[in-house]
Amino acid sequence: MKKNKSKNKKLRILLVLLVILAVLVMVFLFGSRKEKIKHESHSAGADQVAGKKAEITMKQVTLFFLSDNDGLLHPEEREIPESDINSEARAVVEELIRGPQTGLMAVIPGNTRLRQLFVTTDGLAYVDLSRQVTEANFYGSSGEMAVVYSIVDSLAYNFKSIKKVSLLIEGNERETLGGHVDLSNPFLPDYSLIAR
Amino acid sequence: MKRFIKLYLAIIAALILFSGQVSHLTGAPAGAKAIPVIKVSVEDSSEATRVRISGGSNLDYNLKKSSESLVVTFRALSGLKLEKNAFTSQVIKSIDLAKSPEAYLLIIKTISPDFSYTSSARKNPFELNLNLKLKSGTAARETKPAETVPKNPPVKGKEVDRSVVNQAGEPASRVLDAGPFRKKDMKTIVIDPGHGGIEIGAKGNYGTLEKDVTLAVAKKLKERIEGELKYRVVMTRDSDVVVALDRRAAVANNNKADLFISIHANGSRRNNARGSETYFLSLNATDEESRRLAYFENNSGELENRLGEQDFDDLKLILWDMAQSAYLKQSSQLAEFVQGQLNQLLNTQNRGIKQAPFKVLTGVACPAILVEVAFITNPDEEKKLRSEEFQSQVAEALFGGLNEYFRLYEKP
Incomplete structure:
Protein backbone atom coordinates (compact mmCIF):
# COMPACT_ATOMS: atom_id res chain seq x y z
CA MET A 1 0.00 0.00 0.00
CA LYS A 2 2.69 2.42 0.99
CA LYS A 3 4.70 1.41 -1.97
CA ASN A 4 1.73 2.03 -4.21
CA LYS A 5 1.22 5.54 -2.82
CA SER A 6 4.76 6.54 -3.44
CA LYS A 7 4.51 5.05 -6.91
CA ASN A 8 1.46 7.23 -7.64
CA LYS A 9 3.23 10.28 -6.34
CA LYS A 10 6.18 9.62 -8.55
CA LEU A 11 3.97 9.07 -11.53
CA ARG A 12 2.30 12.39 -10.90
CA ILE A 13 5.62 14.21 -10.72
CA LEU A 14 6.64 12.47 -13.88
CA LEU A 15 3.47 13.63 -15.58
CA VAL A 16 4.02 17.24 -14.46
CA LEU A 17 7.54 17.12 -15.81
CA LEU A 18 6.30 15.78 -19.12
CA VAL A 19 3.73 18.57 -19.39
CA ILE A 20 6.40 21.18 -18.72
CA LEU A 21 8.54 19.59 -21.36
CA ALA A 22 5.66 19.62 -23.84
CA VAL A 23 4.98 23.32 -23.14
CA LEU A 24 8.63 24.15 -23.67
CA VAL A 25 8.63 22.32 -26.96
CA MET A 26 5.50 24.16 -28.10
CA VAL A 27 6.92 27.55 -27.17
CA PHE A 28 10.10 26.73 -28.94
CA LEU A 29 8.43 25.58 -32.13
CA PHE A 30 5.74 28.22 -32.50
CA GLY A 31 7.28 31.13 -30.67
CA SER A 32 9.07 32.68 -33.64
CA ARG A 33 6.80 35.43 -34.95
CA LYS A 34 8.69 36.30 -38.08
CA GLU A 35 8.00 32.96 -39.61
CA LYS A 36 4.32 33.72 -39.41
CA ILE A 37 4.18 35.79 -42.56
CA LYS A 38 5.20 32.82 -44.60
CA HIS A 39 2.63 30.57 -43.05
CA GLU A 40 -0.11 33.09 -43.70
CA SER A 41 0.69 33.52 -47.34
CA HIS A 42 0.79 29.78 -47.82
CA SER A 43 -2.49 29.17 -46.12
CA ALA A 44 -4.18 31.85 -48.23
CA GLY A 45 -5.00 29.42 -50.99
CA ALA A 46 -6.36 26.84 -48.60
CA ASP A 47 -8.66 29.39 -46.97
CA GLN A 48 -10.04 30.38 -50.29
CA VAL A 49 -10.86 26.79 -51.20
CA ALA A 50 -12.64 26.34 -47.88
CA GLY A 51 -14.59 29.55 -48.49
CA LYS A 52 -15.75 28.42 -51.91
CA LYS A 53 -16.94 25.10 -50.58
CA ALA A 54 -19.16 26.80 -48.08
CA GLU A 55 -20.78 29.81 -49.72
CA ILE A 56 -19.50 32.64 -51.84
CA THR A 57 -20.44 36.05 -50.57
CA MET A 58 -19.46 38.95 -52.77
CA LYS A 59 -17.93 42.20 -51.67
CA GLN A 60 -17.88 45.54 -53.44
CA VAL A 61 -14.55 47.23 -54.04
CA THR A 62 -13.48 50.44 -55.76
CA LEU A 63 -10.82 50.34 -58.44
CA PHE A 64 -9.01 53.36 -59.85
CA PHE A 65 -8.45 53.70 -63.58
CA LEU A 66 -7.22 56.50 -65.81
CA SER A 67 -9.62 58.91 -67.47
CA ASP A 68 -8.80 59.96 -71.01
CA ASN A 69 -10.36 63.36 -70.41
CA ASP A 70 -8.46 64.74 -67.44
CA GLY A 71 -5.59 62.28 -66.94
CA LEU A 72 -6.67 61.64 -63.36
CA LEU A 73 -7.67 58.40 -61.69
CA HIS A 74 -11.41 57.72 -61.53
CA PRO A 75 -13.27 55.10 -59.48
CA GLU A 76 -15.04 52.06 -60.87
CA GLU A 77 -16.98 49.60 -58.69
CA ARG A 78 -16.40 45.87 -58.83
CA GLU A 79 -17.61 42.76 -57.00
CA ILE A 80 -15.07 40.29 -55.74
CA PRO A 81 -15.53 37.14 -53.63
CA GLU A 82 -15.21 37.80 -49.92
CA SER A 83 -12.19 36.06 -48.48
CA ASP A 84 -9.06 36.73 -46.44
CA ILE A 85 -7.11 39.93 -47.02
CA ASN A 86 -4.46 38.35 -49.22
CA SER A 87 -6.99 36.87 -51.64
CA GLU A 88 -9.14 39.99 -51.72
CA ALA A 89 -6.16 42.25 -52.35
CA ARG A 90 -5.05 39.84 -55.02
CA ALA A 91 -8.43 40.06 -56.69
CA VAL A 92 -8.25 43.86 -56.69
CA VAL A 93 -4.87 43.95 -58.43
CA GLU A 94 -5.97 41.28 -60.92
CA GLU A 95 -9.05 43.33 -61.77
CA LEU A 96 -6.82 46.39 -62.27
CA ILE A 97 -4.72 44.42 -64.75
CA ARG A 98 -7.83 43.09 -66.50
CA GLY A 99 -8.86 46.70 -67.05
CA PRO A 100 -11.95 48.90 -66.77
CA GLN A 101 -15.49 47.99 -67.85
CA THR A 102 -16.75 51.53 -68.29
CA GLY A 103 -15.21 54.27 -70.44
CA LEU A 104 -12.00 54.55 -68.47
CA MET A 105 -8.52 53.45 -69.55
CA ALA A 106 -6.41 50.55 -68.34
CA VAL A 107 -3.19 51.65 -66.70
CA ILE A 108 -1.12 48.52 -66.13
CA PRO A 109 0.14 46.79 -69.31
CA GLY A 110 -2.42 44.05 -70.02
CA ASN A 111 0.07 41.19 -70.34
CA THR A 112 1.37 41.76 -66.81
CA ARG A 113 0.88 38.91 -64.37
CA LEU A 114 0.42 39.25 -60.63
CA ARG A 115 2.92 36.75 -59.30
CA GLN A 116 2.39 37.06 -55.60
CA LEU A 117 0.68 39.32 -53.12
CA PHE A 118 0.80 39.24 -49.38
CA VAL A 119 0.07 41.62 -46.58
CA THR A 120 2.26 41.66 -43.49
CA THR A 121 0.82 42.01 -40.02
CA ASP A 122 2.02 45.63 -39.82
CA GLY A 123 0.09 46.65 -42.92
CA LEU A 124 2.67 46.52 -45.71
CA ALA A 125 1.35 44.91 -48.88
CA TYR A 126 3.94 43.34 -51.17
CA VAL A 127 2.75 43.26 -54.76
CA ASP A 128 4.99 41.15 -56.96
CA LEU A 129 4.40 41.73 -60.67
CA SER A 130 5.88 40.02 -63.73
CA ARG A 131 8.47 41.88 -65.82
CA GLN A 132 5.93 42.90 -68.50
CA VAL A 133 4.94 45.78 -66.21
CA THR A 134 8.33 47.36 -66.98
CA GLU A 135 8.05 46.91 -70.73
CA ALA A 136 5.70 49.71 -71.70
CA ASN A 137 6.64 52.44 -74.15
CA PHE A 138 4.47 55.04 -72.45
CA TYR A 139 6.62 55.36 -69.37
CA GLY A 140 7.13 59.02 -68.91
CA SER A 141 6.57 60.43 -65.45
CA SER A 142 2.81 60.52 -65.96
CA GLY A 143 2.56 56.95 -67.25
CA GLU A 144 4.62 55.58 -64.36
CA MET A 145 2.77 57.57 -61.73
CA ALA A 146 -0.55 56.27 -63.05
CA VAL A 147 0.54 52.63 -62.84
CA VAL A 148 2.04 52.95 -59.36
CA TYR A 149 -0.77 54.92 -57.80
CA SER A 150 -3.66 53.03 -59.38
CA ILE A 151 -2.31 49.99 -57.52
CA VAL A 152 -1.30 51.75 -54.31
CA ASP A 153 -4.47 53.84 -54.01
CA SER A 154 -6.81 50.98 -54.97
CA LEU A 155 -5.30 48.75 -52.26
CA ALA A 156 -5.12 51.37 -49.53
CA TYR A 157 -8.60 52.66 -50.32
CA ASN A 158 -10.32 49.27 -50.06
CA PHE A 159 -8.41 47.71 -47.20
CA LYS A 160 -7.98 49.60 -43.96
CA SER A 161 -5.31 47.18 -42.85
CA ILE A 162 -3.10 48.09 -45.82
CA LYS A 163 -1.11 51.18 -44.92
CA LYS A 164 1.75 50.95 -47.40
CA VAL A 165 2.45 49.15 -50.64
CA SER A 166 5.75 47.85 -51.90
CA LEU A 167 6.14 46.90 -55.55
CA LEU A 168 8.38 44.02 -56.57
CA ILE A 169 9.22 42.90 -60.10
CA GLU A 170 9.78 39.18 -60.68
CA GLY A 171 10.24 38.77 -56.95
CA ASN A 172 12.98 41.36 -56.68
CA GLU A 173 13.32 44.95 -55.64
CA ARG A 174 13.76 47.22 -58.61
CA GLU A 175 14.83 50.85 -58.79
CA THR A 176 12.06 52.12 -61.09
CA LEU A 177 9.57 50.87 -63.68
CA GLY A 178 10.98 53.00 -66.49
CA GLY A 179 13.45 55.46 -65.00
CA HIS A 180 11.29 57.77 -62.90
CA VAL A 181 9.30 56.74 -59.84
CA ASP A 182 11.44 55.32 -57.04
CA LEU A 183 10.29 51.80 -56.14
CA SER A 184 12.85 51.18 -53.42
CA ASN A 185 10.65 52.57 -50.63
CA PRO A 186 7.12 51.44 -49.84
CA PHE A 187 4.41 53.82 -51.10
CA LEU A 188 1.86 55.60 -48.99
CA PRO A 189 -1.38 56.28 -50.87
CA ASP A 190 -1.56 59.61 -52.72
CA TYR A 191 -5.19 60.49 -53.32
CA SER A 192 -4.29 63.77 -55.01
CA LEU A 193 -4.10 61.84 -58.28
CA ILE A 194 -7.76 60.89 -57.98
CA ALA A 195 -10.45 63.08 -59.54
CA ARG A 196 -12.78 64.83 -57.13
CA MET B 1 12.28 1.92 -6.77
CA LYS B 2 15.55 1.67 -8.60
CA ARG B 3 13.67 1.81 -11.85
CA PHE B 4 12.14 5.16 -10.91
CA ILE B 5 15.41 6.66 -9.98
CA LYS B 6 16.73 5.66 -13.36
CA LEU B 7 13.70 7.21 -15.03
CA TYR B 8 14.16 10.43 -13.08
CA LEU B 9 17.76 10.63 -14.04
CA ALA B 10 16.85 10.10 -17.67
CA ILE B 11 14.23 12.85 -17.59
CA ILE B 12 16.49 15.31 -15.83
CA ALA B 13 19.23 14.55 -18.29
CA ALA B 14 16.80 15.10 -21.16
CA LEU B 15 15.66 18.40 -19.64
CA ILE B 16 19.19 19.63 -19.20
CA LEU B 17 20.07 18.66 -22.73
CA PHE B 18 16.96 20.30 -24.09
CA SER B 19 17.34 23.57 -22.22
CA GLY B 20 20.94 23.65 -23.26
CA GLN B 21 19.87 23.43 -26.86
CA VAL B 22 17.28 26.16 -26.47
CA SER B 23 19.74 28.59 -25.03
CA HIS B 24 22.16 27.61 -27.72
CA LEU B 25 19.63 28.28 -30.43
CA THR B 26 18.31 31.56 -29.09
CA GLY B 27 21.57 32.93 -27.83
CA ALA B 28 23.68 32.31 -30.83
CA PRO B 29 23.06 32.20 -34.56
CA ALA B 30 21.25 29.72 -36.79
CA GLY B 31 18.31 30.60 -38.92
CA ALA B 32 16.19 33.68 -38.71
CA LYS B 33 17.12 34.73 -35.21
CA PRO B 145 36.02 76.95 -44.50
CA ALA B 146 32.76 75.49 -45.70
CA GLU B 147 34.38 74.93 -49.08
CA THR B 148 36.32 71.91 -47.96
CA VAL B 149 33.36 70.00 -46.65
CA PRO B 150 33.09 67.29 -49.23
CA LYS B 151 29.61 66.87 -50.55
CA ASN B 152 29.85 63.18 -50.73
CA PRO B 153 27.12 61.60 -52.74
CA PRO B 154 24.41 59.85 -50.83
CA VAL B 155 24.33 57.00 -53.19
CA LYS B 156 24.11 53.28 -52.91
CA GLY B 157 25.92 52.16 -56.05
CA LYS B 158 29.21 50.46 -55.48
CA GLU B 159 30.96 51.94 -58.45
CA VAL B 160 30.13 55.38 -57.20
CA ASP B 161 31.38 54.63 -53.76
CA ARG B 162 34.81 53.83 -55.09
CA SER B 163 35.03 57.34 -56.46
CA VAL B 164 34.06 58.69 -53.09
CA VAL B 165 36.83 56.75 -51.46
CA ASN B 166 39.30 58.10 -53.91
CA GLN B 167 38.31 61.66 -53.33
CA ALA B 168 37.83 61.55 -49.63
CA GLY B 169 40.22 63.71 -47.75
CA GLU B 170 41.27 65.71 -50.79
CA PRO B 171 40.27 69.32 -50.67
CA ALA B 172 37.10 69.44 -52.70
CA SER B 173 38.22 72.31 -54.89
CA ARG B 174 41.34 70.56 -56.12
CA VAL B 175 39.53 67.48 -57.31
CA LEU B 176 36.41 69.00 -58.63
CA ASP B 177 37.28 72.28 -60.27
CA ALA B 178 36.60 72.32 -63.96
CA GLY B 179 39.35 74.73 -64.87
CA PRO B 180 41.55 77.54 -63.69
CA PHE B 181 38.99 80.19 -64.58
CA ARG B 182 36.35 79.12 -62.16
CA LYS B 183 35.53 81.95 -59.82
CA LYS B 184 34.93 81.01 -56.27
CA ASP B 185 31.35 82.22 -56.26
CA MET B 186 30.47 80.95 -59.70
CA LYS B 187 27.29 78.93 -59.59
CA THR B 188 27.35 75.40 -60.89
CA ILE B 189 24.35 74.04 -62.75
CA VAL B 190 24.08 70.33 -63.39
CA ILE B 191 21.96 69.38 -66.38
CA ASP B 192 20.67 65.83 -66.48
CA PRO B 193 19.40 64.61 -69.85
CA GLY B 194 16.97 61.82 -68.98
CA HIS B 195 17.60 58.16 -69.92
CA GLY B 196 20.29 57.15 -72.48
CA GLY B 197 21.79 54.08 -74.09
CA ILE B 198 19.53 51.04 -73.90
CA GLU B 199 17.25 52.96 -71.55
CA ILE B 200 15.37 54.76 -74.28
CA GLY B 201 12.63 56.23 -72.08
CA ALA B 202 9.22 56.84 -73.62
CA LYS B 203 8.66 56.37 -77.34
CA GLY B 204 6.46 58.39 -79.67
CA ASN B 205 4.14 57.09 -82.40
CA TYR B 206 6.58 58.26 -85.08
CA GLY B 207 9.42 56.50 -83.32
CA THR B 208 10.96 59.50 -81.59
CA LEU B 209 12.88 58.40 -78.52
CA GLU B 210 12.81 60.33 -75.28
CA LYS B 211 16.55 59.86 -74.70
CA ASP B 212 17.39 61.73 -77.94
CA VAL B 213 15.08 64.65 -77.25
CA THR B 214 16.34 65.10 -73.70
CA LEU B 215 19.98 65.18 -74.84
CA ALA B 216 19.22 67.65 -77.63
CA VAL B 217 17.42 70.04 -75.27
CA ALA B 218 20.12 69.64 -72.61
CA LYS B 219 22.88 70.55 -75.09
CA LYS B 220 20.97 73.63 -76.18
CA LEU B 221 20.44 74.67 -72.57
CA LYS B 222 24.14 74.18 -71.86
CA GLU B 223 25.08 76.43 -74.79
CA ARG B 224 22.57 79.02 -73.72
CA ILE B 225 23.84 79.14 -70.15
CA GLU B 226 27.50 79.20 -71.12
CA GLY B 227 26.82 82.02 -73.55
CA GLU B 228 26.30 84.27 -70.55
CA LEU B 229 29.58 83.26 -68.88
CA LYS B 230 27.87 83.48 -65.53
CA TYR B 231 27.54 79.86 -64.60
CA ARG B 232 29.49 76.66 -64.84
CA VAL B 233 27.62 73.78 -66.46
CA VAL B 234 28.13 70.07 -65.88
CA MET B 235 26.20 67.42 -67.81
CA THR B 236 25.45 63.99 -66.34
CA ARG B 237 25.85 62.62 -69.87
CA ASP B 238 26.72 64.27 -73.19
CA SER B 239 26.33 61.25 -75.42
CA ASP B 240 23.98 58.31 -75.85
CA VAL B 241 25.05 56.23 -72.87
CA VAL B 242 23.41 54.61 -69.86
CA VAL B 243 23.96 56.51 -66.62
CA ALA B 244 22.61 55.02 -63.40
CA LEU B 245 20.13 57.21 -61.55
CA ASP B 246 22.15 57.47 -58.35
CA ARG B 247 25.23 58.24 -60.42
CA ARG B 248 23.41 61.31 -61.75
CA ALA B 249 22.84 62.58 -58.22
CA ALA B 250 26.47 61.84 -57.44
CA VAL B 251 27.62 64.00 -60.36
CA ALA B 252 25.66 66.90 -58.89
CA ASN B 253 27.03 66.41 -55.39
CA ASN B 254 30.62 65.81 -56.46
CA ASN B 255 30.51 69.02 -58.43
CA LYS B 256 28.99 70.95 -55.55
CA ALA B 257 26.06 71.84 -57.75
CA ASP B 258 23.91 74.86 -56.92
CA LEU B 259 21.11 73.63 -59.12
CA PHE B 260 20.10 70.32 -60.65
CA ILE B 261 17.74 70.13 -63.57
CA SER B 262 16.67 66.82 -65.06
CA ILE B 263 15.18 67.07 -68.55
CA HIS B 264 12.58 64.55 -69.71
CA ALA B 265 9.81 64.13 -72.26
CA ASN B 266 6.57 62.81 -70.86
CA GLY B 267 4.67 59.67 -71.77
CA SER B 268 1.16 58.48 -71.07
CA ARG B 269 -1.28 55.86 -72.22
CA ARG B 270 -3.48 58.78 -73.23
CA ASN B 271 -2.49 59.98 -76.70
CA ASN B 272 -4.17 63.29 -76.04
CA ALA B 273 -2.20 64.05 -72.89
CA ARG B 274 -0.28 67.27 -73.57
CA GLY B 275 1.61 70.14 -72.01
CA SER B 276 4.71 70.62 -69.89
CA GLU B 277 5.08 69.73 -66.26
CA THR B 278 7.71 70.56 -63.69
CA TYR B 279 8.23 68.21 -60.77
CA PHE B 280 10.03 68.41 -57.48
CA LEU B 281 10.51 65.56 -55.05
CA SER B 282 7.76 64.19 -52.86
CA LEU B 283 8.78 61.98 -50.03
CA ASN B 284 7.39 58.57 -49.58
CA ALA B 285 8.30 58.94 -45.99
CA THR B 286 7.38 56.46 -43.33
CA ASP B 287 6.24 57.89 -40.02
CA GLU B 288 9.66 57.75 -38.51
CA GLU B 289 11.24 59.33 -41.53
CA SER B 290 8.70 62.11 -41.73
CA ARG B 291 9.37 63.01 -38.12
CA ARG B 292 13.04 63.26 -38.90
CA LEU B 293 12.38 65.26 -42.00
CA ALA B 294 10.10 67.61 -40.13
CA TYR B 295 12.98 68.24 -37.79
CA PHE B 296 15.15 69.30 -40.68
CA GLU B 297 12.56 71.43 -42.30
CA ASN B 298 12.01 73.28 -39.04
CA ASN B 299 15.70 73.74 -38.51
CA SER B 300 16.31 74.73 -42.06
CA GLY B 301 19.36 76.25 -43.58
CA GLU B 302 21.79 74.74 -45.95
CA LEU B 303 22.72 71.15 -45.35
CA GLU B 304 26.45 71.74 -45.47
CA ASN B 305 26.22 74.37 -42.79
CA ARG B 306 24.64 71.84 -40.55
CA LEU B 307 27.22 69.28 -41.37
CA GLY B 308 29.89 71.75 -40.36
CA GLU B 309 28.52 72.09 -36.87
CA GLN B 310 30.81 71.04 -34.13
CA ASP B 311 28.52 68.72 -32.26
CA PHE B 312 27.93 66.49 -35.19
CA ASP B 313 24.62 64.78 -34.79
CA ASP B 314 24.55 61.18 -35.94
CA LEU B 315 21.01 61.61 -37.16
CA LYS B 316 22.14 63.95 -39.87
CA LEU B 317 24.22 61.27 -41.47
CA ILE B 318 21.20 59.17 -42.13
CA LEU B 319 19.86 61.90 -44.28
CA TRP B 320 22.47 61.53 -46.96
CA ASP B 321 20.20 58.92 -48.41
CA MET B 322 17.52 61.53 -48.84
CA ALA B 323 19.61 64.65 -49.23
CA GLN B 324 16.97 66.33 -51.33
CA SER B 325 14.58 66.53 -48.39
CA ALA B 326 16.51 69.53 -47.05
CA TYR B 327 15.92 71.48 -50.26
CA LEU B 328 12.24 70.93 -50.92
CA LYS B 329 11.26 74.54 -50.39
CA GLN B 330 13.87 75.89 -52.78
CA SER B 331 13.11 73.14 -55.25
CA SER B 332 9.42 74.00 -55.34
CA GLN B 333 10.31 77.67 -55.86
CA LEU B 334 12.61 76.75 -58.73
CA ALA B 335 9.87 74.55 -60.20
CA GLU B 336 7.42 77.48 -60.07
CA PHE B 337 9.77 79.77 -61.99
CA VAL B 338 10.63 77.20 -64.62
CA GLN B 339 7.03 76.16 -65.15
CA GLY B 340 6.00 79.80 -65.39
CA GLN B 341 8.55 80.43 -68.10
CA LEU B 342 7.54 77.29 -69.99
CA ASN B 343 3.91 78.37 -69.97
CA GLN B 344 4.75 81.88 -71.10
CA LEU B 345 7.19 81.05 -73.83
CA LEU B 346 5.76 77.92 -75.31
CA ASN B 347 2.11 78.57 -74.86
CA THR B 348 1.81 74.95 -73.81
CA GLN B 349 -1.09 73.95 -71.67
CA ASN B 350 -0.28 74.55 -68.05
CA ARG B 351 -0.12 71.32 -66.13
CA GLY B 352 1.32 73.09 -63.12
CA ILE B 353 4.07 72.09 -60.75
CA LYS B 354 3.83 68.64 -59.28
CA GLN B 355 5.44 66.42 -56.71
CA ALA B 356 6.52 62.84 -57.25
CA PRO B 357 8.93 60.39 -55.62
CA PHE B 358 11.48 60.40 -58.43
CA LYS B 359 14.56 58.31 -57.91
CA VAL B 360 16.91 60.70 -59.70
CA LEU B 361 16.06 63.58 -57.34
CA THR B 362 16.24 61.87 -53.94
CA GLY B 363 20.00 62.01 -53.46
CA VAL B 364 20.67 65.46 -54.89
CA ALA B 365 21.99 67.86 -52.24
CA CYS B 366 20.84 71.12 -53.84
CA PRO B 367 17.60 72.52 -55.28
CA ALA B 368 16.54 70.05 -57.94
CA ILE B 369 13.70 69.68 -60.44
CA LEU B 370 12.60 67.32 -63.18
CA VAL B 371 11.05 68.94 -66.23
CA GLU B 372 8.73 67.03 -68.55
CA VAL B 373 9.00 69.28 -71.57
CA ALA B 374 6.03 67.88 -73.52
CA PHE B 375 4.34 64.55 -74.23
CA ILE B 376 6.24 62.43 -76.71
CA THR B 377 3.23 60.08 -76.79
CA ASN B 378 1.08 62.89 -78.19
CA PRO B 379 1.55 62.99 -81.99
CA ASP B 380 1.38 66.81 -82.19
CA GLU B 381 3.82 67.33 -79.38
CA GLU B 382 6.08 64.60 -80.67
CA LYS B 383 6.47 66.56 -83.92
CA LYS B 384 7.33 69.66 -81.91
CA LEU B 385 9.85 67.81 -79.79
CA ARG B 386 11.71 66.76 -82.93
CA SER B 387 12.10 70.32 -84.19
CA GLU B 388 15.23 72.28 -83.36
CA GLU B 389 13.22 75.43 -83.01
CA PHE B 390 11.05 74.00 -80.28
CA GLN B 391 14.08 72.54 -78.52
CA SER B 392 15.74 75.98 -78.50
CA GLN B 393 12.59 77.59 -77.17
CA VAL B 394 12.48 75.08 -74.35
CA ALA B 395 16.13 75.74 -73.53
CA GLU B 396 15.39 79.46 -73.45
CA ALA B 397 12.45 78.96 -71.10
CA LEU B 398 14.47 76.76 -68.75
CA PHE B 399 17.26 79.32 -68.74
CA GLY B 400 14.77 82.07 -67.90
CA GLY B 401 13.47 80.04 -64.97
CA LEU B 402 16.93 79.38 -63.57
CA ASN B 403 17.83 83.06 -63.82
CA GLU B 404 14.69 84.10 -62.01
CA TYR B 405 15.50 81.65 -59.25
CA PHE B 406 19.09 82.82 -58.86
CA ARG B 407 17.98 86.43 -58.76
CA LEU B 408 15.69 85.64 -55.86
CA TYR B 409 18.36 83.83 -53.87
CA GLU B 410 21.34 86.02 -54.77
CA LYS B 411 22.76 87.80 -51.80
CA PRO B 412 23.47 91.48 -52.34
Missing part, protein backbone atom coordinates in the same frame (compact mmCIF):
# COMPACT_ATOMS: atom_id res chain seq x y z
CA ALA B 34 20.84 35.08 -35.77
CA ILE B 35 22.21 38.48 -34.91
CA PRO B 36 25.54 39.11 -36.58
CA VAL B 37 28.29 40.50 -34.41
CA ILE B 38 31.03 42.75 -35.67
CA LYS B 39 34.27 43.08 -33.79
CA VAL B 40 36.19 46.30 -33.92
CA SER B 41 39.77 46.84 -32.88
CA VAL B 42 41.89 49.96 -33.09
CA GLU B 43 45.64 50.18 -33.29
CA ASP B 44 47.84 53.26 -33.51
CA SER B 45 51.13 53.13 -35.28
CA SER B 46 53.56 55.86 -36.23
CA GLU B 47 52.25 55.71 -39.79
CA ALA B 48 48.52 55.57 -39.39
CA THR B 49 45.69 54.39 -37.20
CA ARG B 50 44.31 51.06 -38.17
CA VAL B 51 40.71 50.04 -37.57
CA ARG B 52 39.89 46.42 -38.12
CA ILE B 53 36.23 45.48 -38.45
CA SER B 54 35.50 41.80 -38.64
CA GLY B 55 32.36 39.73 -38.69
CA GLY B 56 31.56 36.13 -39.42
CA SER B 57 29.29 36.34 -42.42
CA ASN B 58 29.66 38.32 -45.57
CA LEU B 59 28.40 41.83 -44.87
CA ASP B 60 27.38 44.39 -47.46
CA TYR B 61 28.79 47.79 -46.61
CA ASN B 62 29.30 51.35 -47.83
CA LEU B 63 31.92 53.82 -46.71
CA LYS B 64 31.38 57.55 -46.40
CA LYS B 65 33.50 60.32 -45.02
CA SER B 66 31.53 63.14 -43.57
CA SER B 67 33.24 65.99 -41.78
CA GLU B 68 35.03 64.44 -38.83
CA SER B 69 33.40 61.07 -39.14
CA LEU B 70 33.94 58.02 -41.22
CA VAL B 71 30.75 56.03 -41.52
CA VAL B 72 30.45 52.39 -42.45
CA THR B 73 26.88 51.59 -43.48
CA PHE B 74 25.68 48.01 -43.24
CA ARG B 75 22.50 47.51 -45.20
CA ALA B 76 19.62 45.11 -45.06
CA LEU B 77 20.30 43.62 -41.68
CA SER B 78 17.67 42.73 -39.13
CA GLY B 79 20.14 43.17 -36.33
CA LEU B 80 23.76 43.89 -35.61
CA LYS B 81 25.84 43.86 -32.46
CA LEU B 82 29.05 45.69 -31.83
CA GLU B 83 31.90 44.24 -29.85
CA LYS B 84 34.82 46.53 -29.23
CA ASN B 85 37.79 46.61 -26.95
CA ALA B 86 38.70 49.74 -25.05
CA PHE B 87 41.27 51.69 -27.01
CA THR B 88 43.28 54.85 -26.93
CA SER B 89 44.07 56.50 -30.21
CA GLN B 90 45.54 59.78 -31.32
CA VAL B 91 43.18 59.97 -34.26
CA ILE B 92 39.95 58.29 -33.29
CA LYS B 93 37.69 59.77 -30.66
CA SER B 94 34.96 57.18 -30.55
CA ILE B 95 33.35 54.30 -32.40
CA ASP B 96 29.62 53.73 -32.08
CA LEU B 97 26.86 51.78 -33.72
CA ALA B 98 23.68 53.63 -34.72
CA LYS B 99 20.54 52.42 -36.41
CA SER B 100 18.57 54.01 -39.22
CA PRO B 101 15.38 52.53 -40.68
CA GLU B 102 17.23 50.60 -43.38
CA ALA B 103 20.73 50.23 -42.12
CA TYR B 104 23.19 50.03 -39.29
CA LEU B 105 25.81 52.73 -39.17
CA LEU B 106 29.18 52.27 -37.58
CA ILE B 107 30.28 55.82 -36.86
CA ILE B 108 33.99 56.37 -36.39
CA LYS B 109 34.60 59.86 -35.05
CA THR B 110 38.00 61.40 -35.42
CA ILE B 111 39.57 64.35 -33.65
CA SER B 112 39.75 66.39 -36.84
CA PRO B 113 37.93 66.49 -40.17
CA ASP B 114 41.25 66.73 -41.99
CA PHE B 115 42.03 63.08 -42.32
CA SER B 116 42.42 60.73 -45.22
CA TYR B 117 41.83 57.03 -45.25
CA THR B 118 42.37 53.92 -47.24
CA SER B 119 40.34 50.76 -47.01
CA SER B 120 40.67 47.14 -47.91
CA ALA B 121 38.12 44.42 -47.44
CA ARG B 122 37.89 40.68 -47.47
CA LYS B 123 34.79 38.58 -47.87
CA ASN B 124 33.89 35.47 -45.98
CA PRO B 125 34.88 35.81 -43.25
CA PHE B 126 34.17 39.50 -43.53
CA GLU B 127 37.01 41.81 -42.63
CA LEU B 128 37.32 45.49 -43.37
CA ASN B 129 40.58 47.27 -42.66
CA LEU B 130 40.68 51.03 -42.51
CA ASN B 131 43.84 53.10 -42.25
CA LEU B 132 43.23 56.61 -41.06
CA LYS B 133 45.80 59.34 -41.26
CA LEU B 134 45.65 62.93 -40.15
CA LYS B 135 46.89 65.51 -42.59
CA SER B 136 50.21 66.88 -41.38
CA GLY B 137 49.87 69.74 -38.94
CA THR B 138 46.23 69.14 -38.16
CA ALA B 139 46.50 67.38 -34.89
CA ALA B 140 44.45 70.10 -33.28
CA ARG B 141 40.95 70.90 -34.37
CA GLU B 142 40.69 73.71 -36.85
CA THR B 143 37.77 75.69 -38.06
CA LYS B 144 37.68 75.01 -41.72
